Amino acid sequence: MPSYGMTKVVDLSYQQAVDKVTDALKAEGFGILATINVQETLKQKLGVDLGDYVILGACNPQLAYEALQTEQEIGLLLPCNVIVYTSGGITKVSVLDPQQALGITNNDALSPIAQQAKVKLERALAAV
Numbered sequence: 001m002p003s004y005g006m007t008k009v010v011d012l013s014y015q016q017a018v019d020k021v022t023d024a025l026k027a028e029g030f031g032i033l034a035t036i037n038v039q040e041t042l043k044q045k046l047g048v049d050l051g052d053y054v055i056l057g058a059c060n061p062q063l064a065y066e067a068l069q070t071e072q073e074i075g076l077l078l079p080c081n082v083i084v085y086t087s088g089g090i091t092k093v094s095v096l097d098p099q100q101a102l103g104i105t106n107n108d109a110l111s112p113i114a115q116q117a118k119v120k121l122e123r124a125l126a127a128v
Contacts, residue, residue, distance in 0.1 A: 007094040014052040024127040028120040053085040
């Protein structure tokens with residue numbers, strides 16, 4: 001597992017995992033700003049079949065506002081990406097670690113915001 005994310009193997013179908021992670025994120029104050037169906041995009045553009053794979057752009061408006069008040073360029077690192085995919089018949093959910101992502105800014109004022117986001121995302125992942 002890469003150090004920039006948190007992953008969980010779930011005993012759910014792909015669609016069940018997408019639905020459950022969406023609900024778990026909502027319970028933690030996140031909405032889905034964008035849904036990128038990577039499988040569909042690669043099939044249309046390249047004619048290849050990657051298999052089930054979606055990127056969910058999750059945003060907690062309060063935390064995003066605080067981060068943008070601290071550093072306007074932080075929008076380059078928003079929203080928090082969450083992926084759901086299948087590999088070898090196993091469904092996985094992975095969440096970007098906001099502490100790792102925001103850590104590249106070297107702005108210590110963002111650390112408490114990243115920590116809050118990480119706690120909420122960890123709870124959402126645990127709920128899936």
